[in-house]
Amino acid sequence: MKAVLASNNKHKLVEIKTMLKDKIREIYTLKDMGIEIEIEENGTTFEQNAYIKASTIAKLTGLPAIGDDSGICVEALNGEPNIYSARYAGEPCNDANNNKKLLDKLHALEAKTGVVNRKAYFQSVVVLCYPDGSYISGSGKTYGQIIDEYRGTNGFGYDPIFLSDELGKTFGEAVMEEKNTISHRSRALKDLLQKLNSEKA
Ligand code: IMP
Numbered sequence: 001m002k003a004v005l006a007s008n009n010k011h012k013l014v015e016i017k018t019m020l021k022d023k024i025r026e027i028y029t030l031k032d033m034g035i036e037i038e039i040e041e042n043g044t045t046f047e048q049n050a051y052i053k054a055s056t057i058a059k060l061t062g063l064p065a066i067g068d069d070s071g072i073c074v075e076a077l078n079g080e081p082n083i084y085s086a087r088y089a090g091e092p093c094n095d096a097n098n099n100k101k102l103l104d105k106l107h108a109l110e111a112k113t114g115v116v117n118r119k120a121y122f123q124s125v126v127v128l129c130y131p132d133g134s135y136i137s138g139s140g141k142t143y144g145q146i147i148d149e150y151r152g153t154n155g156f157g158y159d160p161i162f163l164s165d166e167l168g169k170t171f172g173e174a175v176m177e178e179k180n181t182i183s184h185r186s187r188a189l190k191d192l193l194q195k196l197n198s199e200k201a
Helices: 010-020 046-061 082-087 095-113 176-182 184-200
Strands: 002-005 026-028 065-074 119-129 135-146 162-164
Touching (some): 010 065, 010 184, 065 082, 176 184
Parallel strands (some): 002 026, 002 065
Antiparallel strands (some): 065 119, 119 135, 135 162
8 A cells, every 4th residue: 555644743754654664565755745735733632633634635645645643641731732732832833842831830730739640641643544535543542751851862742751651761761663662653553553454354
């Protein structure tokens, strides 16, 4: 199968390409296809936003397209920033400002209540959409804690402040191969692949 990735996020492109390479023979990026597009993510769930991205690109290219939407959900903040993770601190979208806003909010809660629950999870939904609009989706989560310091320089987004329960280190300290073994995106992709395989069976 050939497919197009409906994303311009370089880190996600590498992660998704690496994980799907055995199943999808040729994966093109938007850049490969000469497509420059801003897709408005106006859904209210990860799945709706992933579908909006994948279906827009599938219709535009006539090829199956893969869209993903992901974010971090923090228990003490009632699940914030959720689908707003990329733009949490407003424009311009910036990882440093997003991380700072999250830590500031937790500090404010801590100052008010004395303790703060730092449990959080990343969620990813990956949608494979065909040009006719039909689709298959996969979902994955990975759990951890938000820590008060920045640890590690790998990855992107909230990686340096997310201490993974399973790895015992932050995603910023983990190398990509390690992160891929337990990440929300790898779990969403595995879920998607399982559904694809059972559809073909
Ligand atoms: P999306 O590109 O609309 O899916 O936005 C996802 C946002 O969630 C990113 O910009 C990051 O802020 C955050 N995010 C999603 N996955 C990860 C991850 O694996 N590590 C760190 N941050 C992530």
